[in-house]
Amino acid sequence: MKDLRFADYFLFTQHSLSTFDNCPLKFRKRYLEGLKWDSFPDERVKKRLERGNNFHLLAHRYFMGVPTGLDQGTEEFGELNEWMECLEREFKKEPFVTYLPEYKLRMVTDPLKLEANFDLIAINEDRIEIWDWKTHGDMQGKNRAALSKRFETSLQTVVYMFVLKEQLPILIGSPIESEKICMCYWQPDRPHLLAKINYSDELHERFRQILEQKIRGVLEYDYAGFEKALFSKHCKYCEFNWFCNNDKVDFEAMEEDEDFLDTLDWDSIEEKY
């Protein structure tokens, strides 16, 4: 580990871990040096992000039981209203369920210092569901098996399910069997359940190993030996493309690449607006 203070204070998220997988230099610039590139993204991508952000806010209010504030004057009212009608139709609130929207959980053990930001945790009498809203494009027409597999093995699934299971004593006062936990990905645009992952003790141990290996990889990485050629396939989507290659971000290629969209650090982009 080159910077012991970093190891002490940094909480890993699925976004920071996938950024490191894509390019260690990008991870260093974004998370160690705190750099952000102001020209990112272009107007079309920005608009789509804003619509997704607004949906998350409206869903948060719905599950909190407060007025959503959505009216004819809201920008993109038509689409947001349609999405919210779908959400309210498919997620009718039940009095015996505890809803925790936009909920943050953290855990700090060595080396697993992790943070997960959930769109929704729904605590039922006999099960706990994690829900995540996917708002960056209609995925209904995609190959369902491939899509489901991608979600099953995504870093988001690994981090969210692992942290939830580890922090259950804090969340509900006691542990429960892994089999009573599931994670679901749902899109409001043409409402559709994209994937449902049922948890197990075996998955939990596998996820622990994956996370420990990844975090040790970050902490032990030698930036002096960074080889750009190994990561250059990500350059055209990267906000630091101008810095590294004197070239612009290719937004069209970004929007056509499904795998990349799935791992894109939307939250850190959204923080800028």
Ligand code: SF4
């Ligand atoms: S432009 Fe390429 S090499 Fe530079 S930080 Fe981004 S992905 Fe890494």
